[in-house]
Amino acid sequence: xxxxxxxxxxxxxxxxxxxxxxxxxxxxxxxxxxxxxxxxxxxxxxxxxxxxxxxxxxxxxxxxxxxxxxxxxxxxxxxxxxx
Amino acid sequence: xxxxxxxxxxxxxxxxxxxxxxxxxxxxxxxxxxxxxxxxxxxxxxxxxxxxxxxxxxxxxxxxxxxxxxxxxxxxxxxxxxxxxxxxxxxxxxxxxxxxxxxxxxxxxxxxxxxxxxxxxxxxxxxxxxxxxxxxxxxxxxxxxxxxxxxxxxxxxxxxxxxxxxxxxxxxxxxxxxxxxxxxxxxxxxxxxxxxxxxxxxxxxxxxxxxxxxxxxxxxxxxxxxxxxx
Numbered sequence: 628x629x630x631x632x633x634x635x636x637x638x639x640x641x642x643x644x645x646x647x648x649x650x651x652x653x654x655x656x657x658x659x660x661x662x663x664x665x666x667x668x669x670x671x672x673x674x675x676x677x678x679x680x681x682x683x684x685x686x687x688x689x690x691x692x693x694x695x696x697x698x699x700x701x702x703x704x705x706x707x708x709x710x
Numbered sequence: 711x712x713x714x715x716x717x718x719x720x721x722x723x724x725x726x727x728x729x730x731x732x733x734x735x736x737x738x739x740x741x742x743x744x745x746x747x748x749x750x751x752x753x754x755x756x757x758x759x760x761x762x763x764x765x766x767x768x769x770x771x772x773x774x775x776x777x778x779x780x781x782x783x784x785x786x787x788x789x790x791x792x793x794x795x796x797x798x799x800x801x802x803x804x805x806x807x808x809x810x811x812x813x814x815x816x817x818x819x820x821x822x823x824x825x826x827x828x829x830x831x832x833x834x835x836x837x838x839x840x841x842x843x844x845x846x847x848x849x850x851x852x853x854x855x856x857x858x859x860x861x862x863x864x865x866x867x868x869x870x871x872x873x874x875x876x877x878x879x880x881x882x883x884x885x886x887x888x889x890x891x892x893x894x895x896x897x898x899x900x901x902x903x904x905x906x907x908x909x910x911x912x913x914x915x916x917x918x919x920x921x922x923x924x925x926x927x928x929x930x931x932x933x934x935x936x937x938x939x940x
Contacts, residue, residue: 643857644891646817694774697767697803699810700857 628676630710633687637696637703638668671695680707713738713753713933716781716797718772723758723794723914730917730926731755736933743772747780753790753933754781756797758850758912768811768853769799778804790834790905790936792929795851798898798908807901807908808866809858811851815891819852823923824889824911826897827877830870833904834935838928844881845925847911849889854910856892856899863894873907874898905936 639645645667652665673690677683687705696703713731717724717740724740731738738755741748762771772778778800785791785806793801799811814820823846831841839845858866866872874897878887888895890910898909913926 643812644815644855646813646815646855646891650817694766694770697770697810699802699808699859700812 628678630674630676631680631683632708632710633673633675633683634706634708635671635673635687635691635695635703636668636706637671637691637701638666639700640702643700669695674710680709683707711737711752711937712748712750713755714741714748714751715739715755715757716741716743716747716777717757718743718759718761718775720761720763721757721759721796723796723912726912727755727757727794727914730914730930731933733918734927734930734934736930743775743777747777747784751784751789752937754784754792756781756791756793756800756908758795758797761796761800764853767799767803769796769801769803772796772800773803782806785901785903785906788903788905790933791901791907792835792932793908794914795849795854795910795912798910799853801901801906801908806906807899808862809856809896809899811854811910812857813853814851814855814889819850820854820889821848821850822889823848824897825877825879825881825887826874826911827881827883829872829875833873833900833907833932835873835907835929835932837935838931842881844877844879845928846923847913847916847926849911850915851890851910854892855890856894856896856910858893863896866899867894871900872896873900874909874911907932
């Protein structure tokens with residue numbers, strides 16, 4: 628078994644309104660920053676042991692499918708690194 | 711006939727629902743989620759509140775608690791299930807109903823009376839109303855914006871699964887009458903069976919005459935109507 632960290636990033640699908648990101652963008656603009664756009668995302672870093680990087684990825688995928696992301700509004704991606 | 715009101719950690723409209731149902735003469739009891747669903751339950755309320763502190767997404771944790779498997783089974787058997795506010799979020803997260811309730815367009819918590827147009831009157835939850843009738847019921851939520859992809863919404867509309875839409879006092883949908891930016895102005899919808907419904911507004915807060923308008927009574931009377939059909 629090898630120790631891995633699977634990083635799951637969950638973000639709203641393109642086209643789904645993100646009022647918190649819009650509010651954050653406006654706050655940055657009030658501070659004087661110039662920016663074209665801003666998107667927010669949730670990142671989960673999951674420490675786990677698996678036989679292979681693919682095995683770790685598979686489990687992290689399932690975690691995203693079953694809880695971390697809501698497929699109605701979210702896309703997600705998974706990155707796996709040895710720890 | 712006893713309706714089970716499922717209390718999660720962070721539910722806070724469970725007692726309101728109990729009082730409102732009892733005012734209507736409908737026997738109800740609060741059930742702690744870890745104790746499971748009573749076998750003889752004749753209906754289920756998923757009440758409002760902030761289950762699990764709205765961690766991750768509103769309703770996400772409660773939707774995956776063991777009692778929800780029993781609620782889904784009961785729903786499939788025809789037991790009436792009503793999700794209110796956080797209970798509506800739990801309902802969508804658990805797959806009882808389609809779509810998702812997410813952050814209001816305003817990015818703010820909104821607590822205010824709203825008007826709802828009854829989209830169909832041939833369900834237990836709306837048998838007390840006329841189709842197209844406008845009722846006034848309060849909302850209190852930060853994550854009530856209904857979201858679903860356009861194709862699925864069109865299918866839900868074709869299947870006549872939209873139960874309530876936000877509207878103005880005259881029943882017109884759109885513009886400022888939509889308080890939270892919900893897609894299709896959807897405020898409440900049906901699950902696969904007409905005995906399963908979720909809505910963001912609070913009918914239990916519009917039931918007791920001492921508190922204000924009582925337009926929500928008909929929705930809660932759905933438990934009686936559904937029992938009559940079983």
